Amino acid sequence: MSNVASSSSSEKAFKVEAPDADLELLRKKLALVRFPDELDGAGWDYGAPLADVQRLTEHWQSAFDWRKAEAEINTLPMFTRDIEVEGFGTLNVHYVHQPSAVANAIPLLFVHGWPGHFLEVRKLLPLLTAGGEDHPSFHVVAPSLPGFGFSEAPKSPGFKGRQYAELLNKLMLSLGYNEYVYQGGDWGYTLGMHTVFHYGNKHVKAWHTNMPVPSPPTFTQYPLLYIRSMASLMFDKAAQNNLQAMVRVFNSGMGYMRQQSTRPQTLGYGLSDSPVGLLGWIYEKLVAWTDKYPWTDDEGMQYFCLLSFPWPVAIIFLKAEPDGAAPGTAVIEWVSIYYFSRGGPAASTRIYYEMSNGGHLEEIGRSPGWTAVPLGVSHFPAEVMRFPKSWTNTIGRLVFESEHDKGGHFAAFEVPEKLAGDLRRMYGRGGPAHGVVPGKNGYDI
Numbered sequence: 001m002s003n004v005a006s007s008s009s010s011e012k013a014f015k016v017e018a019p020d021a022d023l024e025l026l027r028k029k030l031a032l033v034r035f036p037d038e039l040d041g042a043g044w045d046y047g048a049p050l051a052d053v054q055r056l057t058e059h060w061q062s063a064f065d066w067r068k069a070e071a072e073i074n075t076l077p078m079f080t081r082d083i084e085v086e087g088f089g090t091l092n093v094h095y096v097h098q099p100s101a102v103a104n105a106i107p108l109l110f111v112h113g114w115p116g117h118f119l120e121v122r123k124l125l126p127l128l129t130a131g132g133e134d135h136p137s138f139h140v141v142a143p144s145l146p147g148f149g150f151s152e153a154p155k156s157p158g159f160k161g162r163q164y165a166e167l168l169n170k171l172m173l174s175l176g177y178n179e180y181v182y183q184g185g186d187w188g189y190t191l192g193m194h195t196v197f198h199y200g201n202k203h204v205k206a207w208h209t210n211m212p213v214p215s216p217p218t219f220t221q222y223p224l225l226y227i228r229s230m231a232s233l234m235f236d237k238a239a240q241n242n243l244q245a246m247v248r249v250f251n252s253g254m255g256y257m258r259q260q261s262t263r264p265q266t267l268g269y270g271l272s273d274s275p276v277g278l279l280g281w282i283y284e285k286l287v288a289w290t291d292k293y294p295w296t297d298d299e300g301m302q303y304f305c306l307l308s309f310p311w312p313v314a315i316i317f318l319k320a321e322p323d324g325a326a327p328g329t330a331v332i333e334w335v336s337i338y339y340f341s342r343g344g345p346a347a348s349t350r351i352y353y354e355m356s357n358g359g360h361l362e363e364i365g366r367s368p369g370w371t372a373v374p375l376g377v378s379h380f381p382a383e384v385m386r387f388p389k390s391w392t393n394t395i396g397r398l399v400f401e402s403e404h405d406k407g408g409h410f411a412a413f414e415v416p417e418k419l420a421g422d423l424r425r426m427y428g429r430g431g432p433a434h435g436v437v438p439g440k441n442g443y444d445i
Contacts, residue, residue: 113186136442153343268346382408
């Protein structure tokens with residue numbers, strides 16, 4: 001990938017530019033693919049269906065235009081910056097930084113997860129940075145986590161929650177945002193717990209997640225919450241259904257996590273050498289974790305031209321479906337970010353090993369500690385993790401909560417207007433986190 005130096009000695013403007021040789025190798029590998037067989041009538045029970053992967057592979061090889069996708073991605077304001085992490089030296093971090101035209105907008109750090117990446121913020125940008133008299137505006141920073149996208153990967157073992165928190169906080173401080181708010185799902189949620197624990201109150205003034213993973217309340221720690229929770233589980237049908245769904249997910253949908261948290265290197269050979277293997281590994285999650293999202297849509301340029309449009313106009317454009325969409329374009333662009341990533345596809349899987357201490361999955365979601373930093377939560381019906389809502393109070397000081405009738409794991413990508421709306425309500429006038437960043441209310445005044 002190529003970087004173009006800016007006026008800053010540390011920050012450099014960034015453009016995605018895959019070498020021609022890498023594109024040629026990709027085409028050759030796609031042409032030489034050897035597909036497995038498939039049982040009659042297997043459907044999705046055994047994983048990504050053969051017909052789907054064959055169709056997507058054909059599209060990747062013969063129809064998808066990576067150079068066009070690159071040009072559209074490069075319209076985003078992207079940069080890299082060296083961030084020193086104690087014990088791990090300096091890592092070169094890639095990030096999107098889209099300031100609002102509103103001078104007193106609220107700085108917001110948006111953090112993705114796996115198998116997501118920085119492009120999840122793309123549709124949110126025009127919504128969050130738009131100014132107005134009746135809603136807050138945000139300066140948005142969306143990094144690629146180390147080992148993801150175009151950020152440098154750690155070179156030695158042991159890069160865990162404390163290190164991610166240090167890197168994320170230092171990134172915001174380096175951009176001049178001494179006080180900011182945080183949003184994240186998936187790993188963005190887990191790393192948010194660590195960032196808030198270590199840098200809350202002083203730097204992180206409030207945070208929001210679309211994937212809360214709380215612990216069950218205990219009688220000794222949360223006696224009243226424990227009693228309410230037990231009563232809820234006895235009589236609340238929705239809570240019972242969510243827990244039953246969670247059991248099904250853990251029984252049949254967590255094989256990827258077990259593999260990535262124990263033997264990521266072994267898996268990495270297949271993901272790095274076989275683009276079709278990488279496609280199948282990620283495509284399965286894109287379909288299974290979303291709320292019937294139409295992955296045949298061409299995501300295209302429409303989202304980049306909205307940055308200066310007002311909120312209502314942006315919604316109209318975001319809901320529009322372009323004619324003649326190429327099948328699989330959104331999927332292939334998504335997977336291509338992993339294929340052309342700086343550290344290679346294997347680098348992104350190691351976060352599971354580090355955060356689980358080599359396969360102790362209970363360690364992944366373990367909180368470093370409860371904090372009083374204001375917390376907001378959005379619940380989406382197709383989210384993979386759906387715990388009883390009352391448990392959310394075990395995460396932190398819950399001040400905002402919303403329930404939606406549509407959306408899944410990739411809320412920022414699937415239903416950006418709903419997620420943006422929740423952030424507006426949480427930080428807007430009359431909202432529970434209004435004014436948490438002193439002097440940064442995010443209104444045109």
